[in-house]
Amino acid sequence: MIPFRFLHAADLHLDSRFAGLSQLPQTIRSYLRESTFAALGRLVGVAVQEKVDFVVISGDVYDISDASLQGQLRFQEALQELGRHGIAVFLIHGNHDPLDGPRLSSEPPAHVTVFGSGEPGQAIALRRSDGQEVAVVSGISYPTAKVTENTSLQFQRLPGSELFHIALLHGNVDGDLQHETYSPCSRKDLIGRGYDYWALGHIHKRSILHEQPPIVYPGNIQGRSVKETGPKGCYVVDVNQEGQASLQFHELDAVRWHVRELSIEGLADEAQWAAAVEKMVEEIREELPERMSVVRFRLTGRGAVHRVLAEKGAAEDLLAELQRREVVRAERNEYAGLVWTEGFALETGLAIDRECLAQEDSFLGEMLRLARQSEQSSSMLDELMDRALKPLMENRELRRMLASASREEKLGWLRSAAELGITLLAGMDDHAEAGILSEIEIREEGAGAERPYQGDRGNAG
Structure with a gap:
């Protein structure tokens, strides 16, 4: 297998509200609002500095209820910056940014793959240095804000392919009672699909649910309330010649x-x-x-x-x-x-x-x-x-x-x-x-x- 490196992030929630801080002075309120964009900028910086081959984003880029024009334009700007460095992006939409939500009506850049709904789409990821095929990336977006079926069961490896397989899923694994049970599934469901890496989103607490294959929640990139404490960021994942993945966490948050x-x-x-x-x-x-x-x-x-x-x-x-x-x-x-x-x-x-x-x-x-x-x-x-x-x-x-x-x-x-x-x-x-x-x-x-x-x-x- 050809070695490669990718970045896994989720739950960007760009320009969304901060809970419990309604009476803040305007000077501090403005800084907090900018913090999600600052975290996005750091994400782009990590991708460039670490020379990743591609980026996967597992849903909830922003909240439809707070989907400002500024948030969408800043995200497009980040995508363009990644493209200038030859970094491809694969992303799905989650329960906060479903496909039927209001957004700018524009086609994504050529280096950005947005997976649709219905059944998981598949795309081939290339290594930046030589253009060799290194991974099959699959993902499924939320058509609406509430997806209650187990969509993980629809994922299938590409027949006959020996490439590393990555699945993008926005959902609740093993019924975390502190979170909404959208796209509910179990670790057993995921392990049984035969994928090499599950790039999860939806739960804002960073956790590695399983080692082999890695089943990973990177958490959100910027905490937004007192229940989202501690470092927030993304994982940079190295895949070696044997197909083994090693993960390194990178802090992105501007406000802790x-x-x-x-x-x-x-x-x-x-x-x-x-x-x-x-x-x-x-x-x-x-x-x-x-x-x-x-x-x-x-x-x-x-x-x-x-x-x-x-x-x-x-x-x-x-x-x-x-x-x-x-x-x-x-x-x-x-x-x-x-x-x-x-x-x-x-x-x-x-x-x-x-x-x-x-x-x-x-x-x-x-x-x-x-x-x-x-x-x-x-x-x-x-x-x-x-x-x-x-x-x-x-x-x-x-x-x-x-x-x-x-x-x-x-x-x-x-x-x-x-x-x-x-x-x-x-x-x-x-x-x-x-x-x-x-x-x-x-x-x-x-x-x-x-x-x-x-x-x-x-x-x-």
Whole structure:
């Protein structure tokens, strides 16, 4: 087999919205909007620098709901740049950019292959240096936004061909419950088709589901919310003479999302807590001096600071100050190293011995034991939630939200309720209704408003 190299990317979501940042100052909003284009530019740069023979893109180049003319023109510009370097592109459309969605009516350049719907198309990829055939690339696009059948079963190797076979598929493998089950299939389905590499898209979390053959989600190229944390980018894949693929991940994101945990245990007062938060902000700045970062702090543990956070609005005050400092940086165009604090998820409690309370022969002890058992049993958790939330089901919007709640979200509600019970029933806080804040989210929306923590929805491409 002839050795060659290609780049695998997916879920570009060019010019799409960033979740949870509706009240951003215009200077920072503009920079965030540009970040998906900056990641695309880095993708082109990696392809050129690494001298790949071709690029495959596994769906969701942009969101039809946000499909700006600028996004489409910038993508065409990137394709043209790849073409100037002799790099071919093979791509499919996913659930966010289906074929029936509105877009510019123009034919793709000669070096770009866009696979249609119905059944997988096939194309031959060439090595740039000598034009030799090196791979058969197959792909199938979404005709509409919702494809619920297992399209992987339609893929077939090219009869009689000994070339390396690559399949482009935008779908949910092995039923990831955090994502929409479009084009659902299993690893067994994919392995059984006989392909040498499955270039997947749709799930924004980078993962290699299988080694031989490689079944690969590269993730999206730019995180867009707090649930898309960590490095985002693409894979460069080298195929050797034996047909074995080796993968190298390349970071492309211009803005990095983080969730950092900070315990209040051992912090004596508000000043120590604020200093601890500021120290973590500077640590993030030092870790990523060339990137902008967006961080949510999870405040955990038990201690005296809980009362300060709950009753005196310390979290809102510090959030406003941290954000003010970064706006000053942005106004000086210092986006590299900027750290925007998106909010605080307060999961703190009073300094009490919860284990001791759980052993009591009392209503409070029984309540804590029930909460603990429900945490360990999915069926008990669902039953408890169904009973507790039944009065809310008359509201259609609440019913929709509750129906899509993940297990982690339900566990968060359960723990919050248990913490409230401790405060009220143990008689440890004369201002319990104002003081309990075991799982409240303080965020930049709403100028310091307090609102129940909603958790993070699964976000698929």
